Amino acid sequence: YVLTQPPSVSVAPGQTARIPCGGNNLGPKSVHWYQQKAGQAPVVVVYDDSDRPSGIPDRFSGSVSGNRATLTISRVDAGDEADYYCQVWDPRSDQRVFGGGTKLTV
């Protein structure tokens, strides 16, 4: 199972960043998003398509439509620069799968 993400997304400070993640029959799956800043371990920012862990700003949101999931970051600032990964569980192969990651540049 493959999750496809663009290698990079660039956005100006204060604007909205949208990071897509595409996968076959994505709708029934729970999509999770992780943020990884340089030299640090990943941190979950959205789970189960659109839920946000405590401590994650409400500027981070997620949605799924058809075969595409989107992580939306509003009012982007320099602190949001990081690699972002989508992830699902594929029951056909019994494997967790990560997208290739998207580097967000602010």
Add this chain to the structure above:
Amino acid sequence: EGQLVESGGGLAQPGESLTLSCTSTGFSLSEYTMSWVRQAPGKGLEWVSYISSSGDSIYYGDSVRGRFTISRDSAKNSLYLQMNSLRTEDTALYHCARDADYGDYPAYHMDVWGKGTTVTV
């Protein structure tokens, strides 16, 4: 929330073996489903393996199945990854990660990650 600490990484020759360990502070690792996730230098995240809290459910990624073995020792509050027949493509930073809940539910997300231990083959 607690922390995870990995150890056991190092330099190995192709075909050799290494065993990674992961322990927790601030929570009991034995209560949670755990995973190993790796990241090759300059590359993205790759899920490696999953073990439920009971140890009854175990899954592996295609690239390591048959060579790596995940296990846990509740008494030692530890998670392990036995890596055999190592290949150059196994070179990576290996993270252990905790599932967000207690159940055996592979669709859960991972909410606590260790900083990783480096394996060089």
